[in-house]
Amino acid sequence: MPAWNEQEAIGGTLRELRLRAPQYDVLVVNDGSTDRTSRVAREAGATVLDLPCNMGVGGAMRAGFEYARANGYDQVIQVDADGQHDPKDIDAVFSGLERADISIGARFADKGDYTVHGPRRWAMAMLxxxxxxxxxxxxxxxxxxxxxxxxTAIEQYCCYYPAEYLGDTVDSLVMAVRCGCSVVQVPVEMRPRQAGVPSQNPWRAAAYLGRSVFALLVSMTRRPLPPEVR
Structure with a gap:
């Protein structure tokens, strides 16, 4: 769970996870927060990995995957700190790993009423x-x-997950596919942010999708490392 200045939301998110999915270990990657995110997460029972500065979602996720590899985890799942991902869908997303290396909880797969409009919708459809x-x-x-x-995907992410905040989800997915990872999607429902302030307004969201398009183009030109040097 990557988290940056999520003190208002993360406590409730973690308590709900503990209540509804107690069988899973929870790692919070505190991405250089300047508020009480780290303390609140520890008080809620999570293991916390504190990064010395804000590295962006990509850097936080890569640190999380390195932790998972170092500690011998066979499967991991990313859940947002703001509570938008419903814990009841975790098992369903994990079930996708029975037939693929990466399982995506998809918001636009005939479940729920999550919608986007305008340039953001066009960019997401193109991607x-x-x-x-x-x-x-x-x-x-x-x-x-x-x-x-x-x-397999954890190992691949440790090599290629982009540490910079530039279309990290898109770049990482493209590189994973190009390195031979298989992908499936599972329909999930998206909830409103439980607390705090969204990091993206509509204009920033559109700009992020624009960067994602650029990241797609860049990732298609990157050459995967041979297996012996990964």
């Missing part, structure tokens, strides 16, 4: 179409942060 062709399967929500990974 989904491009990556679906690359992956050889229909994907509708390639920017979703609600994703599970098996050991």
């Amino acid at each position: 989904a179409c491009a990556i679906s062709r690359l992956a050889g399967t229909r994907l509708t929500d390639v920017t979703s942060g609600f994703r599970a990974a098996d050991r």
Whole structure:
């Protein structure tokens, strides 16, 4: 669970996780927060990895995958700190790993009423179409942060997950597919943020999707490392 200045939301999110999915270990990657995020997360029972400065979602996720690899986890799932991902869907997303290396909790797969409009919708549709062709399967929500990974994907993410905040979900997914990881999606419902202030207004969201398109183009030019040097 990457978290940056989420003191208002993360406590409730973690308590709900403990209540509804107590069988899972929870790691919070505190991405250089300047508020009480780290303390609140520890008080709620999570293991906390404190980064010395704000590295962005990509850097936080890469640190989380390195932790998972170092501690021998076979499967991991990313859940947002703001409570938008419903814990009841975790098992469903994990079930996708029975047939693929990466399982995406998709917001646009005939479940729930989550919608986007305007330039953001156009960009997301274009990205989904491009990556679906690359992956050889229909994907509708390639920017979703609600994703599970098996050991193969964890290893791959440790090599390629972009540490910079530039379309990290798209770049990481494209590189995973190009390195041979298989992908499926599972329909989930998205909830409103439970507390705090959204990090993206509509204009910033559109700008992020623009960067994601650029990240797609960049990731298609990156050459995967040979297995012996990964």
